[in-house]
Amino acid sequence: MTSPIEPPRVRLAHASSEPILELRNVDFCYPAARRSAAEVHGGSRLNKINMSICPGKAHGLIGESGSGKSTIAKLLLGLTAPQAGQIFFDGGLLTPARLAAFRLRVQPVFQDPLDALNPVTPIGKQIIAPLLVNFKMKSSECQSRLAAAISAVGLSGDILGKLPHQISGGQAQRVNIARALILDPEVLICDEPVSALDMTVQAQILNLLSDLRETRGLSLLFISHDIRSVAYLCSEITVLKRGSIVESGSRDQVLLDPKTDYMKTLLEAVPNSELGLELSSISKRSRPAERRDLPVVR
Numbered sequence: 629m630t631s632p633i634e635p636p637r638v639r640l641a642h643a644s645s646e647p648i649l650e651l652r653n654v655d656f657c658y659p660a661a662r663r664s665a666a667e668v669h670g671g672s673r674l675n676k677i678n679m680s681i682c683p684g685k686a687h688g689l690i691g692e693s694g695s696g697k698s699t700i701a702k703l704l705l706g707l708t709a710p711q712a713g714q715i716f717f718d719g720g721l722l723t724p725a726r727l728a729a730f731r732l733r734v735q736p737v738f739q740d741p742l743d744a745l746n747p748v749t750p751i752g753k754q755i756i757a758p759l760l761v762n763f764k765m766k767s768s769e770c771q772s773r774l775a776a777a778i779s780a781v782g783l784s785g786d787i788l789g790k791l792p793h794q795i796s797g798g799q800a801q802r803v804n805i806a807r808a809l810i811l812d813p814e815v816l817i818c819d820e821p822v823s824a825l826d827m828t829v830q831a832q833i834l835n836l837l838s839d840l841r842e843t844r845g846l847s848l849l850f851i852s853h854d855i856r857s858v859a860y861l862c863s864e865i866t867v868l869k870r871g872s873i874v875e876s877g878s879r880d881q882v883l884l885d886p887k888t889d890y891m892k893t894l895l896e897a898v899p900n901s902e903l904g905l906e907l908s909s910i911s912k913r914s915r916p917a918e919r920r921d922l923p924v925v926r
């Protein structure tokens with residue numbers, strides 16, 4: 629494990645095509661659902677999930693509510709274990725012995741940014757908490773890492789003494805991302821990280837995630853109901869339906885040439901004009917090639 633006082637690693641994106649994080653033939657069922665015949669074929673059961681997150685890439689996970697997206701996030705964070713199949717991280721099987729180190733290198737960003745913060749602890753203390761807890765560092769030893777983390781997410785130092793109710797939702801999500809970055813992880817598991825935010829702030833957070841991927845070589849799992857955000861951020865997309873993968877491939881394969889009626893229906897829910905407008909409005913850079921590749925939804 630890298631020492632927490634070293635500067636953040638800048639990983640070479642695309643340096644390796646081997647997945648950094650991978651589910652192989654994973655089955656999972658919540659205990660309550662195991663007892664309920666009605667749930668057996670529903671999203672409470674994940675069936676033979678194969679999914680790879682490659683270094684420096686953003687992988688989008690979409691599917692209707694209850695299809696199992698957050699359950700996959702929990703598996704990829706090591707918060708729950710599969711009943712069958714395996715999880716591989718950085719080329720090796722994720723065993724119980726590797727779990728503690730793994731959890732430092734794969735960090736979550738959740739949907740409700742204020743919910744994820746302690747309401748009575750100043751922001752600065754919350755961002756450095758992972759260093760205090762995991763590496764027994766003193767607060768004074770964390771200051772350069774703290775400065776780097778808030779700068780990486782576009783926050784200024786005056787936020788550090790504030791309490792969560794004194795900051796906006798967008799700032800709170802930046803704080804959550806800074807808290808994840810302070811451990812210098814390789815992977816961020818982002819479970820609906822923008823859906824609680826208003827449209828303009830969503831765009832800012834998407835751009836931030838995109839920049840972090842590009843500049844630090846971070847690998848991302850990005851879960852969203854919003855195909856427009858996934859199309860903007862992700863180069864790979866997996867589509868889940870009732871606990872099973874129904875489509876998986878490059879963004880263009882999945883969005884331009886959907887194989888299943890399910891994916892076609894999901895795309896029909898996104899008006900083409902809105903998709904184009906949304907993408908151009910959330911893009912801070914001109915990305916004509918990507919706009920040309922937008923799915924034509926009739």
Ligand SMILES: Nc1ncnc2c1ncn2[C@@H]1O[C@H](COP(=O)(O)OP(=O)(O)OP(=O)(O)O)[C@@H](O)[C@H]1O
Nearest residue numbers: 658660661671672692693694695696697698699700
């Ligand atoms: N702790 C749990 N115990 C039992 N069943 C659960 C638990 N958590 C989720 N489920 C069930 O598992 C299924 C998949 O839930 P999950 O949260 O993974 O779906 P999702 O695709 O993320 O949904 P959403 O988009 O609404 O967040 C649902 O049927 C849900 O009710």
